[in-house]
Amino acid sequence: MAKSLTKKFKMTKRVFSYPYILFMLLFVVVPLVMILVYAFLDNDHQFTLSNFQTFFTSRSSLYVLGNSLFVGVITTVICLLIGYPAAYFLSKSKSGGKVMVLLFILPMWVNFLIRTLATKEIFMAMNVELGMGTVLFGMVYNYLPFMILPLHTVISGIDKSYTEAARDLGADDMTTFFKVILPMSVSGILSGITMVFIPTISTFAISQLLSNGKIFLFGDSIELKFSQDMYGVGSVMSLVMLVFVLVSSFIMNRYNKNKNVGRTLW
């Protein structure tokens, strides 16, 4: 018995992937399945569809979802508007670029809760009233690096000879940018959008801290459900979240395939 087992057990490259597969199963697949199961269970662990009914008939739930989507879209656009020029100039500048990139990444090494609390203190000291404005600021501040990084990687990966060729053919700066660099960095823009949009519609700590709980977003709502022992409805809401994630990554993937430019980061 032991002999046959050892014979079958071969040290191939595949063996090294087992820990990762196990990890994925335990910490990604199992929780997802649990969410799926909980969505169909009531408090006495009987099958029910009432969780879906509770969610889709509640004014505040849908209201909160819409609110979160608005906040997500606006945050993403602001991030893109700030992030693209930043990434563009970062990849153009030669020596200073690396330091600047580091400066952008540096805040990411600090825990985001601490960062957000610090932001709150600054607003308090400046006598700024906490509300939608401060929440949006916090979101942009926290997720900007996620926009800049993929853009930076893609833009700096564009072969210089393309721009040189455009120049040779008589294109000015504007035309070069719009005809060459922008189309070639679409994949970066798309992955940046996904990286920012999805987390912003699901965060809860930032909105809670930077508005004293007055701005109530989808993530806050899910958190409330779980802390109040309403696992069923909370799971349904997580599923809704998951649908958004899947849909957006599906769209992004399609675009990327059409463009035929591999994503270099994420």
Add this chain to the structure above:
Amino acid sequence: MKKFKYLALILVLCLLLPVFAACNKTDDEGNAVDTLVVYNWEDYIDESQETSRLEAFKAYYKETTGNSINIVYSTFDTNETMLAKVLNNDAQSVDLICPSDYAVQKLMMNHKLASITDLIAEYNGSTLPNGQVLALDNLNTTFQNTDADFANAIRAEFSSLNTGDKVESMEDYIVPYMMGTLGILYNKNYVSEEELEEYGWGILWNEGNNEDIENKILVKDSVRDTYCAAVMYMKQYDLLPEGYESKSVQELINCTDQVMLDAAEEVLTAQREHISGYEVDFGKDDMLNEIVYVDLAWSGDALWAIEESYNEDEDDYYLGYYVPQDELGRQTGNIWFDGWVIPETSSHKRAALMFIDFMNNPANAIYNSIYIGYTSAVSRDRMMYECDVDGNILYEDGHDGEDGYELINEDVYEALVDSEYALAVEDNDGDYDFSYFEDEGRYPTILDTTQLGVMRDFGDRSEAAIKMWENAKTGKDVPWVLIWCTVAIIGFALVVLIIWVVKEKNRLRPRKIN
């Protein structure tokens, strides 16, 4: 083959490791080490360097049983968080929890608790590992050290709970630890006492249109407390739905009829316009830093914050605590209590009992009370004087009942002196100063359920209450700015897309050469 054997050996060793570790639980002197897992509120026990009650209990445990004890201490911030954990069996190893009134009821209903009365009968007088006999001096009964008034108030509400197969009393399951009221913590520089008296609970809605406190009000991010405040506000301002005006406070704060919830939703939504936000943990700090001026607070947090708010220049405290009163001058609202319970699944029940007994000792209760600011559930008589088992005050030899001959509880008085709540007897003309126990904020005087109500579990209706709470928190105002911004962005994106598509179509394409 060999490789496999080694592998198997290592695996088996790894599996056995925890077993060895478990066998090895002895301290430096070779005594066994017991464990106690405590699940308590945040900031709810004396953890200071000098007088930590956890350290004191460790020493006491060692002295009594001969064994060392390792306390695993974890905390929760709302009853609901704790309930979600315990009811979903995520807290199987916990030996002691300190929930509030209605949460204890819910735990009892779900058969999660062990009867402390039974446990006392089982362990009091039992033999300890070192041969001594265990004496639970402060825990002959669960309510031994509790004030009779207070004990009766608990009995009145919770003595006959139908837990499915039988009727049980909460008295068998809980040892009261702390108690208090819900009230308004305010900044004296911006809110006057006249205003408080005139507007009462309406202060939280800025009924007085005081410009200073507009948007400088915090309320609790906890459905039960905020609902209570809303109900009291409606009662005071005659906003209660028809048919509910004559109900007592006790009935009102536990009422979950849909009309009441709808009415509460309306006033809580209106409240959003006047408040700075919702909190459960940073309210006292924001009050002390004068970021906000009014906070819906539990009495203990409030008293703690007041102590901290001492202003040396003016020799005064800039914070105050007020429980709104009715026309007869009686405090109104919610009176609550938290107490120790032992989960059924606990595997260290003796240590848990000893912990409760230790904390129930007036000499320890006073340290916890001073440190966290809350009112200990141990009766004032026991705190101040030496008492017998039944709570009767003991007198100096040859006296009974005459003023000034009570035997003072010197341990408690010493703790008060150490914390500067009282002067040492020598410095106070030979008198004892017990003004700590006379503060009305700390010790609410009337336990009358028509004015002060105890919270009961909402049961099946808690989801409806949460829904109401969520609706109120979301508010009704449509964020038009956001909507227009989003519409504009999407519109812009569409225009760009269309232009691009049109351009692509019209572009001259290089002809393919076949």
